[in-house]
Amino acid sequence: MMLPLRVMLIADDPLVRTGLAALLSDGSDCMVVGQMASDANVVAEAEVYRPDIVLWDMGWEPVDVARLECLADLRDHGIHSVVLLPDAGTGTEAWQVGARGLLLRQVEVDRLVSALRAVEQGLVVWDEAVAMPMVTATADALPGADILTPREHEVLTLLAEGLPNKIVADRLHISEHTVKFHVNAIMGKLGAQSRTEAVVLATRRGLILL
Known part of the structure; x- marks a missing residue:
């Protein structure tokens, strides 16, 4: 029997945290072990909760430097993360600093759970809408x-x-x-x-x- 996937939630909006926790706990094989806002010491919290994966909702605002630094810290500590993005054009920076799952905020819960599992197992998951701008940006930059x-x-x-x-x-x-x-x-x-x-x-x- 597959063990529940231990998920730590990060979102600045408490209603979003509550909603995601309810979605992941309702009939999926996920167990939410911790919830916090992005201004917390996320690495220290991860050491306490010991999640298998971090799910980070970036809200509707542009992704700022502080949150990108936290994503980099998580990667440096060997903690995989899946990021929920406001739109298709905001994934490149999150990918560059360590996020291995890039999904739009309106993702369906079944796809979200599948992505969490895949990233926890070492795979990379990009929403199709997110992938194209990233590939184009990388090709233009090289x-x-x-x-x-x-x-x-x-x-x-x-x-x-x-x-x-x-x-x-x-x-x-x-x-x-x-x-x-x-x-x-x-x-x-x-x-x-x-x-x-x-x-x-x-x-x-x-x-x-x-």
Whole structure:
């Protein structure tokens, strides 16, 4: 018998949290183990609740940097996440920092549960409407250096020198947490699995010179 999937819910609207919890608990094989708003320490909460997966409703507003940083932190701690997006054009940044499931907010509950299960098992799930803008954006970005922001380029250049996050943060007068966020974004944009691979790929594309 398959064990219930332990899901931790994140949503700023308490009514959305309540609604999602009810949907997932009603006849599905999911068990909601924790609920919180996005301003919580989501990694610390995940360590308490020990979910199999995180379901994060992004609401109707644009996805902001703070929530993207939290997604990156979850990925760094080995916690898979599925994100509910407001529209089809907002998935790229969430994907780059670690979300492995990208669905629109109006997804049907059966598809949502299937996506949660698939991502928990190591698969990637994109809603069809979300996938096309992402593929197009990635294809447009690959040839040129403009796939990286100026700050990401600065961070990448210092990574190429073999500097740790703390030194990079000191050099750029930003926090280590922000450096970590930029590193995750760089890896996502370049399709790299490590810092070293990101430097190698960037060098091959002429984004940096060693």
